[in-house]
Amino acid sequence: MTGVLAADDLAARRGGRVVFAGLSLRAAPGEALLLLGPNGAGKSTLLRVLAGLLRPAAGRLTWEGEPVAADAAAHGARTRYLGHQDAIKPALTPLEDLSFWARLRGGDPGEALGALGLSALAGLPCRTLSAGQRRRLALARLMLGDAPLWLLDEPTLGLDAASVARLGVLLAAQRGRGGIVLAATHLPLPLPGAREVSL
Numbered sequence: 001m002t003g004v005l006a007a008d009d010l011a012a013r014r015g016g017r018v019v020f021a022g023l024s025l026r027a028a029p030g031e032a033l034l035l036l037g038p039n040g041a042g043k044s045t046l047l048r049v050l051a052g053l054l055r056p057a058a059g060r061l062t063w064e065g066e067p068v069a070a071d072a073a074a075h076g077a078r079t080r081y082l083g084h085q086d087a088i089k090p091a092l093t094p095l096e097d098l099s100f101w102a103r104l105r106g107g108d109p110g111e112a113l114g115a116l117g118l119s120a121l122a123g124l125p126c127r128t129l130s131a132g133q134r135r136r137l138a139l140a141r142l143m144l145g146d147a148p149l150w151l152l153d154e155p156t157l158g159l160d161a162a163s164v165a166r167l168g169v170l171l172a173a174q175r176g177r178g179g180i181v182l183a184a185t186h187l188p189l190p191l192p193g194a195r196e197v198s199l
């Protein structure tokens with residue numbers, strides 16, 4: 001499940017305004033990149049471009065040397081994107097949520113619940129979850145199916161210390177099996193040896 005992500009001379013525009021230009025990066029199997037910069041610098045925008053959700057205004061984005069735009073479905077399948085919104089249906093339970101995604105992607109919903117400390121909440125409607133519990137459920141989805149590219153926008157927002165440590169275990173496992181992690185953050189993340197990309 002390994003591969004190299006490369007961006008060359010990327011530019012992105014939001015609302016008609018250039019947010020960044022001339023941005024290049026490369027992430028090899030097992031690597032982690034931290035996207036840093038002030039509010040509005042373009043970190044979320046860059047993650048959306050890398051996820052294939054936003055077309056770059058200029059530049060080239062490749063996976064294993066092939067343009068990702070040439071096969072958007074393949075890029076979607078290899079990517080797990082965690083945005084600011086947790087995209088959780090309030091009527092479903094955490095187990096139902098993860099079971100839905102497991103049917104699409106594979107993996108074990110019970111294991112994913114346990115990894116984020118959510119087993120005791122498995123049968124509650126998601127509308128009753130706290131903000132941090134919802135974030136943990138969104139993070140638990142990362143465990144379903146092996147995707148080589150994880151793109152995470154403020155993954156620790158709202159998490160308690162124990163959950164940050166649990167996330168650290170997930171991130172280390174992803175890198176250990178040759179996956180890539182790119183994370184935008186204003187907070188310290190459990191990503192030892194991550195390279196920093198400043199916007």
Ligand SMILES: Nc1ncnc2c1ncn2[C@@H]1O[C@H](COP(=O)(O)OP(=O)(O)OP(=O)(O)O)[C@@H](O)[C@H]1O
Pocket residue numbers: 014015019037038039040041042043044045046184
């Ligand atoms: N949907 C949109 N329409 C127009 N402009 C947008 C849109 N989304 C973001 N922008 C603008 O693009 C710029 C970059 O926003 P982005 O969310 O990528 O920044 P960020 O670095 O992630 O910020 P933060 O640290 O606050 O999360 C900002 O100036 C923002 O106002």
